[in-house]
Every structure is written in C-alpha cells, then in structure tokens.
Amino acid sequence: MKTNSTKGKENMKDKTQPMTEMTDTALKNYEQAVRTGLKWQEEAGKWWTSMLNQTHFAQDWQKRMSSMSGMANEFIPLAQRRMEEVMSLMEKNSRTGAELVKKAVDAAQTPAVAESQAKWVEFWTSSMGAVRSNAEALSLLSTKTIDSWIDFVQKNSDMAEARTAKM
Secondary structure, three states, X not given: OOOHHHHHHHHHHHHHHHHHHHHHHXXXXXXXXXXXXXXXXXXXXXXXXXXXXXXXXXXXXXXXXXHHHHHHHHHXXXXXXXXXXXXXXHXXXXXXXXXXHXXXXXXXXXXXXXXXXXXXXXHHHHHHHHHHHHHHHHHXXXXXXXXXXHHHHHHHHHHHXXXXXXX
8 A cells, every 4th residue: 555655755756747748849949949059150161261361263252152041031931030020919918907907896896795706706816817829829839839939940050051062
C-alpha cells in the first residue's frame, strides 16, 4: 500500500513531466535559433568584409543585394501577420474589459443581496474565463511567433549555407 508521501511524489512527477518536455523542446529550439543566428552573423560579416574590400564584381553585389531584399520581403509579411494577431487580441481584450466593467457596475448597483451576489459570482466567473482565454491566446501567439522566427532563420541560413558552398 502506498503512503500519502509516495502518492504525492508520483503525482508531482506526473505534473512536472510535461513541463520538463516543454522546457527541453524550448531549450532545443533556442539553441538552434542561436546557432542559426550565429551563422547569419557570420554571413553578414563576410558580406561586409567583401563589400569593404571590394574584391567582387558588380554582378556579385547585385546578387547579394537581391538576396537581402528577398529576405526582407519575406520577413515583413511574417511580422505583419503577427502584429495583426496582436492587434486582434488587443481588440478582443478591450471588448471583454468593457463587458466586465459593465457587469461589475451592474452587480454593485443591485440592491437585493441575493441578486447582487449572483451578479458578482457571474462577474468573477467571467473574469476568470477572460484570464484563461487571454493566457491561451498569448501562449498560442508566442508559439506562432517563435515558430515563424525559427522557420525564417532556418530557411535563410540554409540559403546562406548554399551560397557559401558555391563560393
């Protein structure tokens, strides 16, 4: 028969396991993003060095500038989509906040105690639902942003590696 402390330890392991996996995944993604960022910095350093040394032909400059322009053209719509999601979330939060204020004012102005208590319970239930919904939306938005950034960096680092291999 298991004791309460043994059950508590097993319960704690069950609860910490998903967090450990999420932390490991986040750490792995972060490390990969850092490595890719370093590769990008290395490529940028090479680009600036060759620009300052002026050892390449004008065609090579044009290719490099079009490559940088292409990356910028990919990055701007990506950032714009994330900003639209943030703006949508802010708009939703504004509406939710206004509804909650209305419920709180309504509950405060209700003269009957039983009815007032019911309205306060409804207010607090709605508030907790809004907090939960907001936390989920922020988590999803953060995940999308990080995934988009990682995809962007990986794609562009792969292109940089291919260009480096050609040189």
